[in-house]
Amino acid sequence: MYRMYFLTDGIESAETIEQDLVxxxxxxxxxxxxxxxxxxxxxxxxxxxxxLMRRNIVQSGERGLMIGLxxxxxxxxxxxxxxxxxxxxxxxTLVITGISFSGFGAWVGGMQGLATENYKISKFHQQLxxxxxxxxxxxxxADKKSIIRFMNKHHAESTYGGHGSSITNPxxxxxxxxxxx
Numbered sequence: 001m002y003r004m005y006f007l008t009d010g011i012e013s014a015e016t017i018e019q020d021l022v023x024x025x026x027x028x029x030x031x032x033x034x035x036x037x038x039x040x041x042x043x044x045x046x047x048x049x050x051x052l053m054r055r056n057i058v059q060s061g062e063r064g065l066m067i068g069l070x071x072x073x074x075x076x077x078x079x080x081x082x083x084x085x086x087x088x089x090x091x092x093t094l095v096i097t098g099i100s101f102s103g104f105g106a107w108v109g110g111m112q113g114l115a116t117e118n119y120k121i122s123k124f125h126q127q128l129x130x131x132x133x134x135x136x137x138x139x140x141x142a143d144k145k146s147i148i149r150f151m152n153k154h155h156a157e158s159t160y161g162g163h164g165s166s167i168t169n170p171x172x173x174x175x176x177x178x179x180x181x
Contacts, residue, residue, distance in 0.1 A: 001030070001138040003120075005161035006151060007127050011040045014133040017155050018046060021137060024150055030138040034121060036128055049136060053118060060113030061106045062170035068105020072098040119172060124161060138166050 008014050014033050022028050034049035052058055076097035080086050089096070117125060124134050135158070139147055144163065151158055 001166040002141040002144060002163065003166045004137045004139065004144065004147060004163045005121075005124065006135040006137065006155075006158045007124065007132050007161050008135060008155070008158040009132055011035075011037065011046075011133065013155070013157055014135060015046060017135055017151075017158060020150075020154060021147070024147070026137060026139060026143075026147070032136040034124075034128065034134040034136060036131070037133075049134075053136065054121070056113035056116040056118050057110050058113070059119060059168045059170055059172070060116065061110035062168065064105035064107070064109020064112070065102050066105070066170060067109075068101040068103070069098055071105070072101025075101065120164060120168075134161070 006017065008017060014035075018028070018031050018033070021031055028047060031047055032049040032053060033046045034054060038048060073094060076094035079093050079097065086093070121128075121134060121136075124132075128134060137147065148160060151160065
């Protein structure tokens with residue numbers, strides 16, 4: 001999916017944008033509102049961005065899984081040098097250490113991701129702090145121009161914040177996570 005970001009100042013505007021996008025054929029489950037006013041989002045029955053969209057859990061967990069796998073395979077290879085493991089377990093030494101360290105790495109990465117803002121919305125941190133609402137809209141790439149035209153024509157109060165993929169990149173923003181206080 002292709003992800004587009006729009007900023008708007010008020011909850012009423014966010015509600016209207018959501019309704020209008022649904023009338024334009026965008027599935028309601030592909031529209032999310034992120035703000036620091038979660039209680040208002042629920043009152044207005046807006047599709048609020050979930051915890052996975054707000055925090056870096058997925059990206060950090062994927063990164064931890066990959067690093068854990070590499071560390072596990074390395075340790076497994078070292079263990080294969082010990083006669084006991086090579087003769088008794090054989091290749092299972094690599095499998096067991098790889099799976100074990102992958103799981104541990106994913107868990108540690110996920111815990112680290114809980115403390116950081118999602119790297120895809122961190123560029124909107126200041127606007128969210130100022131009380132604006134971020135509309136996250138997932139569409140087909142072919143619909144991008146028509147959605148932008150529609151938003152410019154019918155919702156001039158909103159600001160186009162950019163676009164990107166809905167797929168996470170575990171190595172993007174490697175050294176730039178922003179800790180949430």
